[in-house]
Amino acid sequence: MSQFLQQLINGLSIGSVYALMAVGYSLVYSIMNFSNFAHGGVIMLGAYFGYYYLTAAGLPFPVAFIVAALTTCLLAVIIERGAYKPLRERKAPFLYFIISAMGTSIFLENMVIATIGPTFRTYPEILSRTPIQIGSVSVGRLDLTMFIISAICLALLVFFIDHTKMGKAIQATAYNIKASALMGINTDLVIIVVFALGGFFAGIAGVLFGMKYTVYPQIGIITNKSFIAAVFGGLGSLPGAVIGSILLGIIETITSGYFSSQYRDLIAFVLLIAVLVFRPSGLMGKVTEDKA
């Protein structure tokens, strides 16, 4: 029982970071209807920015954290302006967006390899490694921090979406972009805000991920799992992305705890196919009708 609880807690902590990444995929999907595969590259760069702000620039941890998130926020907006806006203006089919996103992702990953190099980097130790004991379950300080920071961020996001004017504009645009534009919503600005939000959370998730594991250029591939989580919960749905991520995190830790860590990724992808076959709209996603 205590082993199960232990796995559950580990799963919650990794799942909450997946959730931070998955909301980025979901926000963009809800408005632009395509899977932004460049998001993995942004997360990877977030981890690198955090690393350099901490080590080379010597910033204190909370400052480095925020500055890294702001940098990726800017980066995500630049990517939108450069790689997607021209396509948007031409009303290109979604496939061109995906290819453009893949190109951006290849570009970012190899840019890092060419300039910084492919070596693994480890974050300096910020939190002590001694876990906190609660009964028979031990909780890592880092895991706890990850969970708390993710929870705060997600709560802020929900508040922003539900209670601000911009958040309502995002909801309206997600519902129908053309009608929102006719109602006087600046949809171009909404798209920028959505990318900025996604980029901000990507930066936070990248730093947390880098602290938990290591930083290397191919980190973006691992973030594909947060994309699976977004599909699992229902692309375009924020609560879905969060629930899907936490479920995926728990399923993963339980598979590696009770079976073998080799099957962890396999389970994730099999889950993806199963969800698509039996319930393509995901757990919480809206059922999209055929638009002719």
Place this chain on the structure above:
Amino acid sequence: MDLNYIFGILTLAGINLMSVLGLSLLTGFTGMFSFGHAGFMAIGGYTSAMMTVKFGLPFIPALLIGGLIAALVSSIIGKLTLNLKGDYFCIATLGFGEAIRLILDNVQYFGGARGWPGIPHHTQLLNVVIINIVAIIVLANIVRSKHGRNMIAVREEELASQIVGINVFKYKLISLMISAAYAGIAGGLMAHYMTFLQPKMFSLVKSTELTIIVIFGGLGSISGSVLGALVLTSLPEILRTFSEWRLVIYGLSVVIIMITRPSGLMGGYEFTPSSMKKLFARMKNKNKGLPNQMEGGKTV
């Protein structure tokens, strides 16, 4: 430059071309994007290598069996996922491709993640070229047949073609199976060229590369796919002197192509004797203002 080196690059381009041709039918002519074709290549590669190594079959039958098995697997995947709309089909193929790779990682019979060395070297430039020529002729005939026209109709307007009486699901499935068979044969060629197989060779990056080649060449153009495969396989080799930057340039150029020339190099046009004749006629009669019609589909 060493002649063997050039032959090597051309052989690799030919192997890529084989799977690109299949993907061209699926993406360019039927309008469905796949990020899992490396998975079909893996199935074909491992099956045909199993045939030659473990069962001692000759090369060509082994290749065909590889293609057949890939097509069979694709029919199962297709039956499950072809009803999904747009983006979701892409994602399903992505999941499929990665799942195949991760399964192969755990199959010790094929050497698992460490790879499988000692596959006989059968693939030469000559047989790759012959196989590709046969594949192009077959593909061109499919595209020009009634079935090919139905596939193009599905690409242009799914709902309308359904109303006209085309069995959309059936044609999507046929297109997927043919493209998987091509990818399977390409995988077999690769296995017998590298003489070594490793699941890592068939990652998502490989699938993406194939899709990028199809788009670069131009959707709905077989000659575009040929040109795309030749250019994009040899480009990284030419850029090898600045090896670290070549993938940076590659990624950037993909984005730039998407933004500036979305129809690709050949977008819908074909190099055929008749289209060449028309092109020359147009050049000759330019000042007479003749209608400049060329053969081929619609640009996307």
